[in-house]
Amino acid sequence: MAATTTVSTAPAPGRRAGSHQVSRRRAGLRRKVSNNLTGYLFMLGAVLCFAFFSWYPMVREFIMSFQRTKRGLTTWVGWDNYVRVWHDPAFATAWKNTAYFSLLALVFGYALPFLIAVLLNELRHGQGYLRALVYLPVMLPPASALFLFAYAYQPDNSGIFNFLLHSLHLPTSQWVQSTSMTMPSLVIASTWMNMGGAILIYLAALQNIPGELYEASELDGAGLLRRLWHVTIPQTRLILSLMFLLQVVATMQLFIEPLILAGGDGVEDHATSIVYLMYQHAFKEQDLNGAAALGVMLLVVLVGFSAVYTRLSPRED
Amino acid sequence: MASTETATRTLIAGARLNRPASKRIYWAIVIVTVIVFSFVFLGPLYWMVSGGLKSGHEIAQIPPTLIPKHPELKNYSDAWAQLSLGRLILNTFYYAFGALAFQLVLGVGAAFAFSKLRPLLGNAILGLMLATLMIPSTVLIIPQYVTVIDLPIFHWNMLDSPWAIWLPAVTNAFNIFLLKRFFDSIPSDLLAAAAIDGAGPLRQLWSIILPMSRPILGVVSIFSVTAIWKDFLWPLLVEPSPTSRTVNVGLYAFSQGITQNVLVAGAVIAAVPTIVFFLIFQRNIMSGLTTGSLKG
Numbered sequence: 001m002a003a004t005t006t007v008s009t010a011p012a013p014g015r016r017a018g019s020h021q022v023s024r025r026r027a028g029l030r031r032k033v034s035n036n037l038t039g040y041l042f043m044l045g046a047v048l049c050f051a052f053f054s055w056y057p058m059v060r061e062f063i064m065s066f067q068r069t070k071r072g073l074t075t076w077v078g079w080d081n082y083v084r085v086w087h088d089p090a091f092a093t094a095w096k097n098t099a100y101f102s103l104l105a106l107v108f109g110y111a112l113p114f115l116i117a118v119l120l121n122e123l124r125h126g127q128g129y130l131r132a133l134v135y136l137p138v139m140l141p142p143a144s145a146l147f148l149f150a151y152a153y154q155p156d157n158s159g160i161f162n163f164l165l166h167s168l169h170l171p172t173s174q175w176v177q178s179t180s181m182t183m184p185s186l187v188i189a190s191t192w193m194n195m196g197g198a199i200l201i202y203l204a205a206l207q208n209i210p211g212e213l214y215e216a217s218e219l220d221g222a223g224l225l226r227r228l229w230h231v232t233i234p235q236t237r238l239i240l241s242l243m244f245l246l247q248v249v250a251t252m253q254l255f256i257e258p259l260i261l262a263g264g265d266g267v268e269d270h271a272t273s274i275v276y277l278m279y280q281h282a283f284k285e286q287d288l289n290g291a292a293a294l295g296v297m298l299l300v301v302l303v304g305f306s307a308v309y310t311r312l313s314p315r316e317d
Numbered sequence: 318m319a320s321t322e323t324a325t326r327t328l329i330a331g332a333r334l335n336r337p338a339s340k341r342i343y344w345a346i347v348i349v350t351v352i353v354f355s356f357v358f359l360g361p362l363y364w365m366v367s368g369g370l371k372s373g374h375e376i377a378q379i380p381p382t383l384i385p386k387h388p389e390l391k392n393y394s395d396a397w398a399q400l401s402l403g404r405l406i407l408n409t410f411y412y413a414f415g416a417l418a419f420q421l422v423l424g425v426g427a428a429f430a431f432s433k434l435r436p437l438l439g440n441a442i443l444g445l446m447l448a449t450l451m452i453p454s455t456v457l458i459i460p461q462y463v464t465v466i467d468l469p470i471f472h473w474n475m476l477d478s479p480w481a482i483w484l485p486a487v488t489n490a491f492n493i494f495l496l497k498r499f500f501d502s503i504p505s506d507l508l509a510a511a512a513i514d515g516a517g518p519l520r521q522l523w524s525i526i527l528p529m530s531r532p533i534l535g536v537v538s539i540f541s542v543t544a545i546w547k548d549f550l551w552p553l554l555v556e557p558s559p560t561s562r563t564v565n566v567g568l569y570a571f572s573q574g575i576t577q578n579v580l581v582a583g584a585v586i587a588a589v590p591t592i593v594f595f596l597i598f599q600r601n602i603m604s605g606l607t608t609g610s611l612k613g
Contacts, residue, residue, distance in 0.1 A: 038434055039434035039436030039439060040430070040436055042429055042434060043436075043439075043442065045419075045422070045423035046424060046446075049423065049485070049487035050490075052484070054449045054457075057457045058452065058457060058460070061460040064463070118328070120350075121327050125347050126351050133355065135595075136358055136362075136592070137361075139543065139592065139602075141547060141565045141588060142565060143549065143565040143566075143568040143569050143584070144588040145584075147580055147581065147584040148364070148365045151376075152361065158376070158377050158378055159381070163381050192357075192361070197606060200603055214328060224328065227328055228328060231328075249453050253455040259569070260569060275455050278455075282459055288462075291459045295459050296456075298455075302456065
């Protein structure tokens with residue numbers, strides 16, 4: 001498909017080295033140049049946007065993390081910013097909280113969408129309605145959904161969750177106001193809000209599994225669970241492994257859930273996340289350089305994780 | 318919406334479900350699933366709408382009332398006024414559709430160049446764009462913010478202007494990739510034929526490529542509008558003043574010093590445009606989602 005007109009005008013050496021060919025070659029060159037120029041012109045806008053808002057900030061993040069700007073004066077300070085944010089009392093807590101959220105979100109939020117997708121895929125009725133239902137929360141503005149949860153989490157028995165638990169004679173909870181339930185509360189809200197996308201992606205993957213595989217394994221006497229384990233899961237392995245990576249990377253960037261549900265840091269810093277800490281450094285303490293150092297750390301952790309994960313994970317073969 | 322009889326075989330064979338005993342179990346599962354899912358996904362929405370109808374006293378009552386005793390629409394009008402929701406929604410529309418326009422014009426142009434014009438180093442540039450997908454968006458937020466308050470070379474402060482959302486929105490490599498891949502599937506012969514008839518690249522793009530690309534343009538449009546609508550951290554930083562906030566940010570920023578029932582009513586109003594959008598484009602949104610995901 002690369003064989004556009006530019007290729008056909010490539011010089012054929014020797015043969016007829018007449019002036020006729022020279023002029024043809026020159027015309028070919030001119031066309032090549034003008035083709036290239038048109039190409040660049042078409043991508044110019046996007047390239048400029050990437051240069052200013054993506055490529056340059058990437059470099060600048062590293063530069064900023066080794067500089068300090070005070071009263072308009074920028075100096076190189078080596079690792080100072082890293083040392084400073086490292087000694088921030090909230091630093092270790094923030095990493096711990098973020099990792100804990102990510103882990104909890106995997107425990108509760110990773111298998112659940114897959115199982116729901118498997119269930120929906122078996123239903124021959126009402127599937128359109130159910131699909132729309134699970135995707136509905138994904139469309140809500142996150143702030144709306146989270147204020148809804150804030151309302152439902154009211155700690156006394158006026159909150160609907162506590163009311164339901166109480167009616168079922170189960171222990172009620174202080175939700176985000178109790179230190180041990182802070183993160184689980186955020187995970188519940190986040191899973192409800194975001195699960196729909198994963199469910200639809202899994203459903204599409206499940207529909208691509210050839211029916212013969214199920215038939216063959218059933219003939220061989222495999223029961224329901226064995227078919228699930230030996231056909232469904234291996235056949236969706238690639239998408240399952242990709243979604244795992246995407247979910248870890250997304251949950252490590254936790255920000256809006258603690259900000260709205262727990263006022264940012266929560267009770268005794270039990271909700272502070274890395275991105276929230278970054279936000280605090282940049283906009284409460286006017287320390288953009290420290291925030292950039294935190295950004296570099298998160299970047300290194302996440303890109304490192306992705307690289308190792310893709311190296312180790314199964315491939316298409 | 319019943320699915321068709323010709324559906325491919327899944328975990329459980331269709332024939333097995335036709336036996337009377339299995340049929341009863343199957344229907345029991347369908348009904349339970351529909352009830353549970355409606356409860357889990359529509360229940361909260363009901364709770365939100367009804368919460369917005371309660372008085373300040375009733376909303377804090379123990380135990381909560383399942384149906385508002387004296388429903389009052391006043392909370393909704395209060396929320397509209399106190400949160401200046403009209404303004405917020407209008408702003409968000411303006412940002413989302415402006416960003417869409419930039420993304421379509423510049424993204425389609427770039428994808429066309431990568432796919433059909435193929436200038437020297439085109440693939441390398443595309444590679445650099447795709448490499449940005451590896452970087453999680455929030456980690457670059459600080460240098461991006463610094464760039465936006467003082468754009469290098471031009472020294473332009475975009476804070477509180479729609480450009481701060483529109484231009485960075487173009488750097489969505491995934492959309493450019495989707496477009497480029499779709500354009501790849503359009504035979505270049507068509508363009509060559511048009512070129513012989515004297516059509517320049519712009520004309521080829523406009524009259525041949527774009528009309529054939531409606532499905533992918535729809536997908537990309539829906540992705541980019543919802544992305545802007547749902548974004549929080551970026552507009553929180555670059556649209557700080559009360560008159561330029563988005564719905565998401567405004568709801569958060571105005572939430573202090575507002576009574577709970579009015580806040581819940583506000584959250585409902587803020588959700589209405591997206592729910593309407595979802596109901597209209599439901600089919601496209603859900604099929605588009607999987608177009609994007611099956612990148613193989």
